[in-house]
Amino acid sequence: MPSLKTFSRGGVHxxxxxxxxxMNIEVLHVPQKxxxxxxxxxxxxxxxxxxxxxxxxxxTPVAKTSGFISANIHSxxxxxxxxxAEVVDTSGYPRKAVVIDVDGDEWEESIDRGSDLKxxxxxxRDEIVQKVLESGVVGLGGATFPxxxxxxxxxxxxxxxxxxxxxxxxxxxxxDHRLMLERGEELMVGIxxxxxxxxxxxxxxxxxxxxxxxxxxxxxxxxxxxxxSVQTLKVKYPQGGEKQLIKAITGREVPNKGGLPIxxxxxxxxxxxxxxxxxxxxxNRPLVERVVTITGKSVKKPGNYMVRxxxxxxxxxxxxxxxxxxxxxxxxxxxMMGKTLTNLDVPVVKGTSGILIIPxxxxxxxxxxxxxxCGKCVSVCPLGVEPHLLYALSKRGDxxxxxxxxxxxxxxxxxxxxxxPAHLPLLDYLRVGxxxxxxxxxARHNKK
Amino acid sequence: xxxxLLTVSPxxxxxxxxxxxxxxxxxxxxxxxxxxxxxVFFGVGAIKVTLVAIxxxxxxxxxxxxxxxxxxxxVCDGSAIVSGIxxxxxxxxxxxxxxxxxGAFVTIAVAKMSFGGLGKNPFNPALVxxxxxxxxxxxxMTSWPVPRLWDFSFTDAxxxxxxxxxxxxxxxxxxxxxxxxxxxxxxxDLFIGQINGCxxxxxxxxxxxxxxxxxxxxxxxxxxxxxxxxxxxxxTGILWLVNDQRFADPLFHxxxxxxxxxxxxxxxxxxxxxxxxxxxxxxxxxxxxxTVFIRLxxxxxxxxxxxxxxxxxxxxxxxxxxxxxRFGGR
Numbered sequence: 001m002p003s004l005k006t007f008s009r010g011g012v013h014x015x016x017x018x019x020x021x022x023m024n025i026e027v028l029h030v031p032q033k034x035x036x037x038x039x040x041x042x043x044x045x046x047x048x049x050x051x052x053x054x055x056x057x058x059x060t061p062v063a064k065t066s067g068f069i070s071a072n073i074h075s076x077x078x079x080x081x082x083x084x085a086e087v088v089d090t091s092g093y094p095r096k097a098v099v100i101d102v103d104g105d106e107w108e109e110s111i112d113r114g115s116d117l118k119x120x121x122x123x124x125r126d127e128i129v130q131k132v133l134e135s136g137v138v139g140l141g142g143a144t145f146p147x148x149x150x151x152x153x154x155x156x157x158x159x160x161x162x163x164x165x166x167x168x169x170x171x172x173x174x175x176d177h178r179l180m181l182e183r184g185e186e187l188m189v190g191i192x193x194x195x196x197x198x199x200x201x202x203x204x205x206x207x208x209x210x211x212x213x214x215x216x217x218x219x220x221x222x223x224x225x226x227x228x229s230v231q232t233l234k235v236k237y238p239q240g241g242e243k244q245l246i247k248a249i250t251g252r253e254v255p256n257k258g259g260l261p262i263x264x265x266x267x268x269x270x271x272x273x274x275x276x277x278x279x280x281x282x283x284n285r286p287l288v289e290r291v292v293t294i295t296g297k298s299v300k301k302p303g304n305y306m307v308r309x310x311x312x313x314x315x316x317x318x319x320x321x322x323x324x325x326x327x328x329x330x331x332x333x334x335x336m337m338g339k340t341l342t343n344l345d346v347p348v349v350k351g352t353s354g355i356l357i358i359p360x361x362x363x364x365x366x367x368x369x370x371x372x373x374c375g376k377c378v379s380v381c382p383l384g385v386e387p388h389l390l391y392a393l394s395k396r397g398d399x400x401x402x403x404x405x406x407x408x409x410x411x412x413x414x415x416x417x418x419x420x421p422a423h424l425p426l427l428d429y430l431r432v433g434x435x436x437x438x439x440x441x442x443a444r445h446n447k448k
Numbered sequence: 449x450x451x452x453l454l455t456v457s458p459x460x461x462x463x464x465x466x467x468x469x470x471x472x473x474x475x476x477x478x479x480x481x482x483x484x485x486x487x488v489f490f491g492v493g494a495i496k497v498t499l500v501a502i503x504x505x506x507x508x509x510x511x512x513x514x515x516x517x518x519x520x521x522x523v524c525d526g527s528a529i530v531s532g533i534x535x536x537x538x539x540x541x542x543x544x545x546x547x548x549x550x551g552a553f554v555t556i557a558v559a560k561m562s563f564g565g566l567g568k569n570p571f572n573p574a575l576v577x578x579x580x581x582x583x584x585x586x587x588x589m590t591s592w593p594v595p596r597l598w599d600f601s602f603t604d605a606x607x608x609x610x611x612x613x614x615x616x617x618x619x620x621x622x623x624x625x626x627x628x629x630x631x632x633x634x635x636x637d638l639f640i641g642q643i644n645g646c647x648x649x650x651x652x653x654x655x656x657x658x659x660x661x662x663x664x665x666x667x668x669x670x671x672x673x674x675x676x677x678x679x680x681x682x683x684t685g686i687l688w689l690v691n692d693q694r695f696a697d698p699l700f701h702x703x704x705x706x707x708x709x710x711x712x713x714x715x716x717x718x719x720x721x722x723x724x725x726x727x728x729x730x731x732x733x734x735x736x737x738x739t740v741f742i743r744l745x746x747x748x749x750x751x752x753x754x755x756x757x758x759x760x761x762x763x764x765x766x767x768x769x770x771x772x773x774r775f776g777g778r
Contacts, residue, residue, distance in 0.1 A: 009775060014462055092456070171462065243775065256776035329455045335462040342456055362462070363455045369468050369525060370567035375723025376466070383775040406774055414460030421466045422567070428458055 004209055004234035007244040010382035011236040012415045014336065016210055020174045020295045020302040025182055027306045028319055030105050034077050034310030035087040036062060037097040040349040041138040042145045043069030050098060054081045059108035059286050062098045065133070071146045072136035073098075076288040076308035078106035090332045090349065092342050100310070111285045117185050118282040121193055128197045128281055135280030136287045136350075140272030141165055141176075141240065142333060144351040147273055151197040153262060159198040160265035163249055164191060164205040164274060166214065167233065167240035170334025173354040175291040176271045178304045180207070180214040183275055187218070188225045190278030195227065198267055203228045205271075206249050208235045237336060238413040242268045244382055256409060272353075292316060292348055296357030298324040307348045313355055314344040328363025331356040336414045369422040377416035377426055383409045387416035387426045394433035399440060407433040408441075468566070471718070472526025474667045478658035479533050479713065485641045485651035486541065489595035493541035494647050500545050502532035504552030512561045519565075527566045531555050534574035537648020537709060538753065539581065540592045542607060547585055551577040571760045572720045575753045582753070592644035609749075610644045612705045615696060616749035624693045629700070638703040649706040659712035668716040671728035672735075676711040677702055679736025687744065695744065707739065710752035720760040724770040731766060734759045 039045035046063035050056060056075040063073040079102040086094035107113060123131060133148035153159050164187075168176040180187065191203050205222070207215050209232050222228040231249055238244055242261060243254045245268060252264040261268055269277075272290060279285040288309055295302040300321025307316060313332070317323060323330070331338035332352055341355075377387035385406050393402040410430045417427040486494035509528040513521045535555050539548065555577030563569040582589045591607040609617065611632045618628040633643045641651025649655075662668045685698035701707070715721060715735050722731050735755045742751025 009773075012464065014464070247775075253776045256774060259776055327454065329457070329461065331459075331461055333459075336460045338459055338461065340456045340458070340461070356461075358461060363457075365457065366463065366467070369522065370565060372468055372471075372567040372718050373723065374471075374718040378723055378772055381772070384772040385774065386772060409774060409776075412459075418460045418462060419464050419466055421468045421471055423463065423467065427460065431458070 004232055005248050006234035006236050007239060007247040007382060009384055010380045010415060011238065011244070012380050012418055013236055014171050014418060016235070017171045017297070018174050018177070018210070019172065019297070019299075020293050020304055021177055021211075023174070023178070023303040025178050025291055025304045025306055028308070028311065028316060030077055030102060030308060031311045031315050032102050033082070033099065033312070034102065034308060035085075035097040035099045035312070035345075035347040036073060036076065036310040037087065037089050037095050037347065037349055038063045038073060039095055040073065040144060040309070040351060041071040042143060043067065043071070045096070046070055046073050048084055048096075048098060050081045050084075052081055052083055055079070056081060056100060057106045057108050058288055059111050061286075065146075069146055069149060071138050072134060072286070074136055074286040074288050075100060076310050077102045079103040088342060088346060090339050090341065090346055090352070092339070097310075097347065112283040113285075114283075117189065119189055121189070121196060121281070123281060125197050125199070128193055131281050131284075132277055135276070135285070137273065137276045137280055138287070138350050139270055140276060140290055140350060140353070141270030142337070142351050142353055143242075147269070147277065150267055150269065151194065153198055153267075157262045158265055159200040159262060159267045160202065161250060162191065162194055162198055162200045162203040163245060163266055163268045164203060165240055165242075165245055165268055165270045166205050166207040166211075166218075167245060168211070169208060169235075169237045169240040170336055170338075170353075171237075172295045172356050173293050173334045174295070175293045175304055175353050177211050177214055179271055179275060179291050180211070180218060184217055184221050186278045187271060187274050188221050188228065189282065190274035191228055192225060193277055193281050194267075194269060194274065200267070201227050204249055205230045206233050206239075206245050207231070208233045208239060210235045237415065238382060238411070241382065241411055241413060243411070256406075287350060290348070290350060290352070292352055293354035294320040295354060296324070296327075296359070298326055298359050299357050300324065309350060310347045312345050312347055313341060316348065316355055317344060317357075323357060324359070326359045326361075327357050328360035329358040331358060336418065337412065365425070366423040368424050371422055371424060374421060376419045376421065380415040380419045382413060382415065383411060385409050387430060388424075390433055391424060391426045391429045394429040394436075397436075399433070399436050402433045403437045403440070407437050410434060469524070469526050471667050472530050474662060474665045475530045475713065476526060476533060478661045478667075479537065479648065481654035481657045482537065482648045482651055482709070483533075485654040486537075486647045489597065489642060489650065490541040490593055490647060491596065493593065496545070497539065497541050497543060497548060497647060498533060498536040500548050501536035501552055502529055504549050505529070505532035505535065505556050508553055508556040509561065512557060513565075517561070517565075522566065525566065528556065531560065531573045531577075534648070534714065535577045538574060538578040538646050538706065539589065540645075541647050542591060542593045543581075543588055547581060547588060550584075551581045554580040567719050569719060570763070571757055572714055572717050575714060575757050579753050579757065592646070594644055595642050595650070597642070608644050610705065611638065611700075612743060612749040616743075619694065625696050626693070629696065635699060635703060638700070643704075646706060646709075649709040652703050652708050655708040655712055662712070662716075668712070669725075669728065671725055672715050672721055672732040673711040675729045675732025676715055676735045676739075677707065679733045680707060680740055683737060683740040684744075687740075701740070701743070705743070705750045706752040710739075710756055711735070714752075715756050715759070720763060722763055722766040722770065724767070724772065727766040727770040730770075731759055731763070734762065
């Protein structure tokens with residue numbers, strides 16, 4: 001058997017722990033109250049369109065895009081706007097959000113709520129982009145980059161290959177896996193919509209070998225969709241990272257320092273995003289809900305839920321049987337890159353792929369020792385920087401040298417810290433370094 | 449809502465099984481076969497020397513951390529134990545205990561703690577201790593007990609030179625190598641370990657077994673040991689082909705002396721070896737070349753310790769030479 005494709009440099013293989021892989025996607029009940037942050041995406045926060053007391057339906061726009069890189073936001077429930085308030089979100093900081101008291105479940109009439117598959121694509125390229133923009137679709141893999149921007153190919157470039165990210169390399173998370181199994185047909189149509197928008201005639205769905213059922217199912221479906229194929233990949237973290245996935249599938253490296261996938265003729269979209277694009281274009285349905293995994297080793301009922309945007313994490317946790325006795329940490333996202341939640345009122349947002357509850361004995365870090373210069377951090381770094389060096393530079397505040405040593409290349413995947421035998425907080429210091437160096441770079445730009 | 453306090457910390461939230469302690473204890477476990485062989489051939493002396501070295505190393509590290517540096521005591525991380533075992537493995541089993549204690553002091557206090565402890569030392573601590581003893585007490589450090597199978601008596605053992613020592617002496621006196629090889633243990637003895645030598649270096653078989661364990665546990669990689677041993681083999685092989693009256697054959701060279709112990713367990717010390725694959729290969733080749741030079745043209749019959757220590761000094765430079773390539777170009 002030939003060895004499976006993967007990216008060439010670095011990477012780790014943490015225990016997969018895909019506990020909820022066999023659980024069907026269930027629809028979570030509509031919450032009593034939602035908080036919909038106006039900044040759920042990468043780029044400028046949206047401008048609120050509603051005020052206290054306004055009545056909204058599911059799909060009513062509540063905030064509109066405020067720039068090229070920004071996104072529309074729609075109400076995920078029907079009811080009355082209670083407030084525009086500061087709500088603590090996944091970042092741990094209070095951010096402005098539209099709080100809505102739920103009343104019934106009335107949808108905007110323009111939305112097609114039927115579950116029938118709509119295969120024929122009637123919209124033109126520009127109409128597709130416009131529809132996606134209107135529907136507030138952003139990258140659902142976690143980065144939440146506004147999707148319409150990625151559907152417009154800059155002049156002089158060509159999107160030779162559309163790559164669909166079904167890797168889900170983070171341990172525990174299974175939302176993309178379930179989506180591929182349960183919404184495969186819609187995904188295929190969604191992929192075709194993107195191919196039309198990008199004028200691309202080749203799409204490759206990248207899936208890691210630990211999801212053989214999804215690989216088999218989508219490979220079968222792809223036979224009816226010309227240009228679409230499935231690529232099995234070796235299980236290795238962080239393969240779901242855009243740069244690593246492009247490298248794994250095409251062998252091309254996105255150039256450093258501001259290079260984009262389109263520079264090497266590729267565009268990458270996550271499977272969740274593809275489904276959102278399908279629903280926006282074919283069903284006129286804005287992004288008001290997403291699949292979220294709720295999981296953890298001692299969680300009573302781990303599962304995958306279709307959750308309205310703005311639902312408090314608390315509701316999801318209750319659906320999974322509450323917080324287990326021995327819990328120590330609650331994370332939004334996976335264990336490698338997820339953010340710890342500071343409370344359970346935090347709303348599910350467009351970028352929430354999962355909620356992970358970690359037992360107490362795994363939630364605390366070990367005491368750090370001395371660096372033993374083993375070089376493991378260097379060998380696992382997918383971007384080829386030297387975490388041990390950047391850690392030392394950042395610790396002593398040598399930002400100039402840290403910049404020269406490419407601290408800004410770090411993608412914060414955490415492979416270095418995961419593997420460090422001395423339990424050094426490598427990524428913590430790399431983040432500090434990135435923040436400081438980033439600040440200095442911006443200051444230099446402003447001076448010019 | 450729960451009233452329990454939960455932890456908040458940045459990612460990553462999981463950690464691999466890998467830890468400094470695990471590495472150190474794995475090295476200690478990997479040295480057990482060699483220790484057993486040394487007990488078989490050197491009896492009580494091997495046990496005594498090994499235990500004393502371990503206890504001394506732990507004690508000195510504890511005392512220095514507790515009373516001199518006043519830092520948290522970390523003797524449980526296993527590094528002092530490994531240094532102790534390696535020091536013991538690099539001396540003859542007949543060494544006086546007080547001498548060994550001095551060696552342990554140099555190992556821990558001079559070569560390790562004075563640089564800042566674990567991870568900060570530029571030179572392999574056990575080798576520094578060993579070379580210090582070799583220079584200060586050359587007689588004791590070069591009289592090796594003759595192996596006596598299953599002899600646990602406390603009587604003083606008969607001593608003799610190592611295979612490499614006999615060879616060197618003979619060559620110096622103008623004897624031809626094939627003639628000398630008659631008086632030297634055969635390859636099988638060298639492989640099993642029924643030879644004169646330092647406690648831990650005698651059995652190639654036991655050392656390779658231990659090394660296999662380290663490879664499986666991913667504590668070491670093949671780059672340094674293979675390039676080291678291969679270089680010695682090729683280099684001595686060329687010389688042997690050129691003049692087999694003056695030089696011993698390459699198989700003899702890789703089976704004898706401290707090469708196996710050095711290549712698998714000393715040169716691979718993470719702290720004092722390069723980080724990158726190519727750096728490791730250069731390091732191994734350097735160790736190999738120096739070892740052969742010292743063995744064949746230097747004053748000492750054996751050169752593994754010196755070769756590794758000299759190459760330790762080049763590690764910062766090697767690391768600078770082989771930086772990883774950035775993803776997406778510089």
